[in-house]
Amino acid sequence: MNCRQNNQGQKRAASRALNQNPPKKRKNADPIIDGENDVDEEDVDALETIKILKNGRRFIVITKDDEEEMKEKFRSYRERRRIRRSLPRRRVTMELDQLYKSNTDPAALYEHALKLANSSIHGKGVYAICDIQPRQKIIEYIGELILEADCDDREKHYLENGLAETYLFTMDDGIHAIDGTRIGNVSRYINHSCDPNCVVKTQKIEGLKHLFIVSRRHIEKGEELTYDYHLPEEEEKIPCLCGAKKCRKFLN
Numbered sequence: 001m002n003c004r005q006n007n008q009g010q011k012r013a014a015s016r017a018l019n020q021n022p023p024k025k026r027k028n029a030d031p032i033i034d035g036e037n038d039v040d041e042e043d044v045d046a047l048e049t050i051k052i053l054k055n056g057r058r059f060i061v062i063t064k065d066d067e068e069e070m071k072e073k074f075r076s077y078r079e080r081r082r083i084r085r086s087l088p089r090r091r092v093t094m095e096l097d098q099l100y101k102s103n104t105d106p107a108a109l110y111e112h113a114l115k116l117a118n119s120s121i122h123g124k125g126v127y128a129i130c131d132i133q134p135r136q137k138i139i140e141y142i143g144e145l146i147l148e149a150d151c152d153d154r155e156k157h158y159l160e161n162g163l164a165e166t167y168l169f170t171m172d173d174g175i176h177a178i179d180g181t182r183i184g185n186v187s188r189y190i191n192h193s194c195d196p197n198c199v200v201k202t203q204k205i206e207g208l209k210h211l212f213i214v215s216r217r218h219i220e221k222g223e224e225l226t227y228d229y230h231l232p233e234e235e236e237k238i239p240c241l242c243g244a245k246k247c248r249k250f251l252n
């Protein structure tokens with residue numbers, strides 16, 4: 001690949017001041033890819049509710065296919081919840097777990113074509129140092145493989161111990177998460193955008209799910225890489241500075 005280091009064109013904008021309650025950066029895989037993240041717990045109770053939610057009002061006829069599709073979604077959601085509940089509760093260990101990483105050939109990725117620099121969106125960002133074609137696997141999101149149930153405790157532990165930010169990525173199985181805080185790679189610095197140039201795809205390799213950042217369009221040399229964090233809504237809002245025309249104004 002013809003990649004030359006690009007030192008131009010990157011705004012050295014002031015990174016957002018780290019406040020006392022730094023934003024949660026727990027990301028979720030893109031729902032377009034995993035297709036299962038869009039079911040809320042409140043939605044699960046009755047099919048009648050589904051009909052109302054799906055159409056926004058009562059007494060609406062839905063097709064048999066719609067109904068089957070919804071039932072299928074809920075079955076898998078219930079199954080995930082059942083598995084999660086059956087897992088033994090354990091004390092959160094802060095011993096460093098092994099690096100969770102696939103054996104993907106580094107030459108098949110664009111990891112070498114990335115550069116860390118200050119970002120106008122937030123703190124440090126990741127930039128392409130050469131053009132990247134659409135649908136290219138760029139880098140794997142690596143770290144410790146942990147239980148999603150342990151995320152809150154880990155986050156608390158890190159913040160209490162002086163870390164300004166944590167880098168937790170919940171997997172679409174609803175059970176696991178990847179914690180890139182202590183042994184992640186540069187992918188953990190990829191910022192959020194409401195109109196991103198990348199998506200996160202889940203890929204099963206040797207029976208295990210791994211997360212890859214993939215380009216969703218042509219990315220020009222010098223461009224900052226972004227993907228949509230899909231943070232859940234929270235009362236305490238985190239402003240979004242992505243600058244996209246269709247910016248949602250808040251990350252959560």
Ligand SMILES: [Zn+2]
Pocket residue numbers: 193194195240241242243244246247248249250
């Ligand atoms: Zn935005």
